[in-house]
Amino acid sequence: MPRSNSLTADxxxxxxGGYTRSVGPVIGRFLTELRDGRLVGVRTAAxxxxxxxxxxxxxxxxxxxxxxxxxxxxxxGTYAWVPRPRPDHPLDRPFxxxxxxxxxxxxxxxxxxxxxxxxxxxKPPKTLRAGLRVRxxxxxxxxxxxxxxxxxxxxxxxxxxxxxADYRLSAGQAxxxxxxxxxxxxxxxxxxxxxxxxxxxxxxxxxVDGVPTTEEVEVPGTGTVTTFAVNNIPDPRAPEVPFVSAYxxxxxxxxxxxxxxxxxxxxxVRMGMRVRAVWRPREExxxxxxxxxxxxxxxxxxVPFDEIKDYL
Amino acid sequence: MGEACAVIGVGQTHYRSRRNDVSIAGxxxxxxxxxxxxxxxxxxxxxxxxxxxxxxxxxxVMMPEAYLADALxxxxxxxxxxxxxxxxxxxxxxxxxxxVQGGVHDRVLVVAWEKQSESNATWALSTHPPLTPSLVVxxxxxxxxxxxxxMRRTGCPDHIGTLVAVKDRQNALKNPYAHLRIxxxxxxxxxxxxxxxxxxxxxxxxxxxxxxxxxxLASESAARQAPNxxxxxxxxAMRSEPIFFAGRDTVNPQAxxxxxxxxxxxxxxxxxxxxxxxxxVYVPFSWYEPMWLENLGFxxxxxxxxxxxxxxxxLDGDIPWNASGGVLSSNPIGASGLIRFAEAAQQxxxxxxxxxxxxxxxxxxxxxxxxxxxxxxxxxxxxRP
Numbered sequence: 001m002p003r004s005n006s007l008t009a010d011x012x013x014x015x016x017g018g019y020t021r022s023v024g025p026v027i028g029r030f031l032t033e034l035r036d037g038r039l040v041g042v043r044t045a046a047x048x049x050x051x052x053x054x055x056x057x058x059x060x061x062x063x064x065x066x067x068x069x070x071x072x073x074x075x076x077g078t079y080a081w082v083p084r085p086r087p088d089h090p091l092d093r094p095f096x097x098x099x100x101x102x103x104x105x106x107x108x109x110x111x112x113x114x115x116x117x118x119x120x121x122x123k124p125p126k127t128l129r130a131g132l133r134v135r136x137x138x139x140x141x142x143x144x145x146x147x148x149x150x151x152x153x154x155x156x157x158x159x160x161x162x163x164x165a166d167y168r169l170s171a172g173q174a175x176x177x178x179x180x181x182x183x184x185x186x187x188x189x190x191x192x193x194x195x196x197x198x199x200x201x202x203x204x205x206x207x208v209d210g211v212p213t214t215e216e217v218e219v220p221g222t223g224t225v226t227t228f229a230v231n232n233i234p235d236p237r238a239p240e241v242p243f244v245s246a247y248x249x250x251x252x253x254x255x256x257x258x259x260x261x262x263x264x265x266x267x268x269v270r271m272g273m274r275v276r277a278v279w280r281p282r283e284e285x286x287x288x289x290x291x292x293x294x295x296x297x298x299x300x301x302x303v304p305f306d307e308i309k310d311y312l
Numbered sequence: 313m314g315e316a317c318a319v320i321g322v323g324q325t326h327y328r329s330r331r332n333d334v335s336i337a338g339x340x341x342x343x344x345x346x347x348x349x350x351x352x353x354x355x356x357x358x359x360x361x362x363x364x365x366x367x368x369x370x371x372x373v374m375m376p377e378a379y380l381a382d383a384l385x386x387x388x389x390x391x392x393x394x395x396x397x398x399x400x401x402x403x404x405x406x407x408x409x410x411x412v413q414g415g416v417h418d419r420v421l422v423v424a425w426e427k428q429s430e431s432n433a434t435w436a437l438s439t440h441p442p443l444t445p446s447l448v449v450x451x452x453x454x455x456x457x458x459x460x461x462x463m464r465r466t467g468c469p470d471h472i473g474t475l476v477a478v479k480d481r482q483n484a485l486k487n488p489y490a491h492l493r494i495x496x497x498x499x500x501x502x503x504x505x506x507x508x509x510x511x512x513x514x515x516x517x518x519x520x521x522x523x524x525x526x527x528x529l530a531s532e533s534a535a536r537q538a539p540n541x542x543x544x545x546x547x548x549a550m551r552s553e554p555i556f557f558a559g560r561d562t563v564n565p566q567a568x569x570x571x572x573x574x575x576x577x578x579x580x581x582x583x584x585x586x587x588x589x590x591x592x593v594y595v596p597f598s599w600y601e602p603m604w605l606e607n608l609g610f611x612x613x614x615x616x617x618x619x620x621x622x623x624x625x626x627l628d629g630d631i632p633w634n635a636s637g638g639v640l641s642s643n644p645i646g647a648s649g650l651i652r653f654a655e656a657a658q659q660x661x662x663x664x665x666x667x668x669x670x671x672x673x674x675x676x677x678x679x680x681x682x683x684x685x686x687x688x689x690x691x692x693x694x695x696r697p
Contacts, residue, residue, distance in 0.1 A: 229457045229509045230456075241690065266510075
């Protein structure tokens with residue numbers, strides 16, 4: 001760093017238009033093949049295949065005139081993960097520099113390895129490892145430079161398969177009638193004409209006796225928690241965690257319904273606890289169970305276990 | 313029960329979080345080829361193929377059986393798909409067994425699978441349709457209240473679920489196919505994991521697995537030609553009941569008791585704890601071991617937790633349950649029931665490897681599904697019934 005009392009000035013050094021560099025027959029062939037979307041190596045006098053081709057091998061001997069098509073499948077050797085690319089890096093999101101050896105070649109080339117979209121600063125993905133199989137991604141417009149290969153990327157191992165089915169659900173008579181009652185602040189059920197059990201909400205039939213049910217019964221918004229779960233799993237469709245999903249046996253009903261219990265810390269909810277429905281303001285009501293916000297405790301003694309044990 | 317039926321081949325994939333290296337077709341074929349190899353057969357020898365998996369929404373592939381006919385060598389042969397929610401693996405085996413017991417076919421290939429990594433089971437099980445919103449999130453959200461009811465009903469101590477979570481994972485360390493292999497698994501480790509759906513802790517739940525399992529079921533004449541010992545079907549039963557009805561005992565469902573009574577009656581079993589040597593029972597949440605011990609008649613009502621606590625169900629106990637590590641250690645949902653049935657068969661064939669129960673001659677395979685409303689069970693034995 002310059003000392004604070006030194007003068008500084010920016011300076012750029014660039015030959016206008018760039019240098020004109022002749023590449024010779026060997027590298028020229030390599031770049032020509034690149035422009036046509038092919039990878040070639042060159043055979044050495046000792047029989048190996050150098051990629052990318054150079055004019056003289058490591059022993060100082062000139063290479064032969066035999067060019068060998070290599071790749072496009074390649075193998076990653078060593079690599080360096082770049083979690084925060086610099087402005088002049090080829091990609092503006094995390095990538096890896098990697099030594100890449102095409103099938104059929106004996107030497108590797110340093111190039112860009114694109115493993116997909118990652119947040120800046122991301123740790124290297126598990127897929128980044130020596131031995132990873134990759135292929136070149138070619139630019140559409142090629143000019144005969146090393147940049148004709150935009151990057152290397154792994155083969156296709158999975159596809160994204162969006163599946164969507166759009167339905168129009170019909171509530172049917174029983175549920176329509178039940179939700180019609182809810183829209184008026186009433187909780188309705190049916191009593192089975194055979195077993196006498198009261199189902200809330202009604203199904204229009206008794207699942208035990210297999211008969212239609214028609215006798216309507218209105219039950220109050222008070223009931224008893226028979227059992228419950230304290231849910232700590234966040235779910236986009238669920239209330240905040242922890243939330244209590246409880247089986248609430250409404251007074252006069254013979255089967256419990258699953259409902260949210262709130263207005264009490266989750267850890268204080270009990271089997272046998274007495275609760276009442278908390279309705280949203282009347283102006284917000286519709287034909288939906290959302291009219292009942294949740295159930296909250298009422299100041300009554302708990303129901304003894306013996307009285308709820310047959311509803312579990 | 314009809315004609316005799318035997319398991320002459322069993323094949324499993326290794327169960328993993330992700331099998332990204334294979335398609336669904338590649339996955340099921342892997343299990344099928346292993347079962348055929350065990351049976352000394354090729355696809356050409358198979359008369360019919362029965363496949364099973366859990367809801368299509370898990371992979372988003374509708375009617376996957378149609379696309380898997382080629383992978384399972386089913387061209388020109390009867391092929392059908394079974395679907396009974398989580399119990400489907402068991403039901404699939406029983407449908408295949410029925411084809412042999414009915415004298416229709418001599419060699420039936422049965423395959424079940426799940427590739428859970430393709431989506432998310434909790435999402436697929438909680439689609440929240442309009443008009444009838446539900447607060448139940450995933451299988452754990454459904455079963456947690458019923459586990460709480462079991463605990464209250466029996467007055468059992470809180471740690472019983474932990475014991476099962478440890479025991480089944482210890483067993484899994486002896487099973488090379490198991491998904492969860494937790495070295496040094498201990499009560500402290502289980503108790504240190506968070507409550508997901510209280511009273512269910514993280515390590516008291518099953519994993520999400522990719523995997524497939526397959527069996528070759530054979531008639532007596534075909535079984536006599538098999539290179540490896542057969543497991544004979546001594547009893548087979550399915551039952552179901554509605555998920556909601558007044559007076560339902562959700563903790564100890566009647567359909568499970570009826571199914572067990574039926575399969576025991578066929579197999580001549582009067583005291584399952586005494587008459588069976590081991591059992592592979594569908595226990596996706598650890599508390600379901602004591603609950604099913606009672607439901608399946610291994611003890612009286614309210615006594616299941618005592619059996620678990622006593623160590624009776626451990627690998628060295630008098631009635632080992634889930635020597636393979638069970639659903640708690642590997643859970644490709646659609647296959648999980650078939651794995652129970654196949655592991656029961658491996659025990660009586662004497663081919664269970666490091667988790668072999670010494671001298672096992674009769675074993676129970678069990679699966680349940682939906683809201684504990686579908687049941688499939690079989691009893692297999694080393695001797696022809």
